[in-house]
Amino acid sequence: FLFQLVWLGLNVFLFWWYYLAYDIPPKFFYTRILLGRALALARAPAACLNFNCMLILLPVCRNLLSFLRGSSACCSTLPLLCLTLIISFLSLLAIHTIAHLFNVEWSVQARVEEKGTLAAVLSSLGDNPNESYINFFRKTIGNPVGGLYVAFTYLAGLTGVIITLALILIITSSTKTIRRSYFEVFWYTHHLFVIFFIGLVIHGAGRIVRGQTAASLAEHNPEICYKNFTHWGKKGACPIPQFSGNPPMTWKWVVGPMFLYLCERLVRFWRSQQKVVITKVVIHPFKTIELQMMKKGFKMEVGQYIFVKCPAVSKLEWHPFTLTSAPEEDYFSIHIRIVGDWTEGLFNACGCDKQEFQEAWKLPKIAVDGPFGTASEDVFSYETVMLVGAGIGVTPFASVLKSVWYKYCHDATNLKLKKIYFYWLCRDTHAFEWFADLLQSLEAQMQERNNADFLSYNIYLTGWDESQATHFVMHHEEEKDVITGLKQKTLYGRPNWENEFKTIAGKHPGSRIGVFLCGPEGLADTLNKQSISNSEADPRGVHFIFNKENF
Secondary structure, X not given: OHHHHHHHHHHHXXXXXXXXXXXXXXXXXXXXXXXXXXXHHHHHHXXXXXXXXXXXXXXXXXXXXXXXXXXXXXXXXXXXXXXXXHHHHHHHHHHHHHHXXXXXXXXXXHHOOOOOOHHXXXXXXXXOOOOOOOOOOOOOOOOOHHHHHHHHHOHHHHHHHHHHHHHHHHHHOOOHHHHHHOHHHHHXXXXXXXXXXXXXXXXXXXXXXXXXXXXXXXXXXXXXXXXXHHHOOOOOOOOOOOEEEOOOOHHXXXXXXXXXXXXXXXXXXXXXXOOEEEEEEEEEOOOEEEEEEEEOOOOOOOOOEEEEEOOOOOOOOOEEEEEOOOOOOXXXXXXXXXXXXXXXXXXXXXXXXXXXXXXXXXXXOOEEEEEEOOHHHHHHHOOEEEEEEEHHXXXXXXXXXXXXXXXXXXXXXXXXXXXXXXXXXXXXXXXXXXXXXHHHHHHHHHHHOOOHHHEEEEEEEXXXXXXXXXHHHHOOOOXXXXXXXXXXXXXXXXXXHXXXXXXXXXXXXXXXXXXXEEOXXXXXXXXXXXXXXXXXXXXXXXXXXXXXXXX
């Protein structure tokens, strides 16, 4: 919330400051005569756009964020901050564009206006020697042809059209439907950001916004001289005003983040060129594969993710996958569910579609970039945690649970984490298959050490049909669960989160309890509200700290 408040305050300040900078000073007195309030209404959101363009590059500098990430609150607010930036982009862009449409219309119209008006005299300045122009449009073509001429022949107009179209395509291809169903469209369209930033930097190079020079203001006071505009330049009257264009400013805002992003890309390119060896491919039920890999110097923390490229499938596409191995293991692994063209191609390239054993040297080459940090890294900062995974969102917690077990077995006395409440929500039984093995192993090992209470887990099946329900009822009395094979029985429906939070708060008074979610937005809203409502106002009371990551 603090990030959003500071961001909003800075935007309001910039808008107000630049609006007044163009609406009050005598430098733009004659510009306001031509363009009216549209001048300030175009320049104020332009300043805010520059500020937001500076910020928008920072979230994609993943190495920088992983290095600087000092609190889970920072990471959990990042997706919301990005969403806020996108919404602000659209709003500010709309104001800036509409205001400039009026500016262009009035500038074009002033060139064909009947002589004798102040606007006509101002627009004619620059037609004679020793005069500088204030109206950037020098043709005598009326609207709408004149407006189209500006849009497609002037640098400011042409770059404005290009960066607006690029931004619209980038934002519309970012919707969840496009990302999930047409990832290639999302991937390639987002590379339009290169065109966007090039156009943005040179957008103001044409200097079409012009104001009176300081030297001219010293001898020509516009607030007095505008009344006698017909006598300008005559003996004893005000001299003809001189004008100059505003220098481009956008590059000053974005040069820093652009340099950081360039360094980021160089680091990621160098890292992606390092050799990766696939040591094992495990085929899990229902078209889920596990890739176990090794890479020299690779170091990870729990819950982190990597980007993977398989040149045999696509030479350009990188896809993010959560690491499911623990830092203590001598390899790193990812689980991939086959749900699209790219994953299907990887499935076939690894020989998973064949019955015979695949030789290691026949496995495809893999490039890996990462790992990158997420909020799950903070699990070990709490004594008590709630881990909530929805569907495939359970993958970050595979790494967490494995690492917890390694730490518990080898150095339990120094392990701050004392209690884990684990919740897994799934729509169908298929998704339980590969993860159930890990839970079975943890369950058995905890019982061997007489510490079964260290991990409390609840698995919820949120969708089933009539035949499945009958099967569940028939086998309900068996020692092990019919779906997972665990002693802990699968629950049906959804958790009553209010009861869960109150129960946990009652068991751990005066504690800071970390709540970690990898799941959809609706569930995130619910858990966030429960974390707030069940946290006590007293600093010594129980507090739930909500952390979310996207998948």
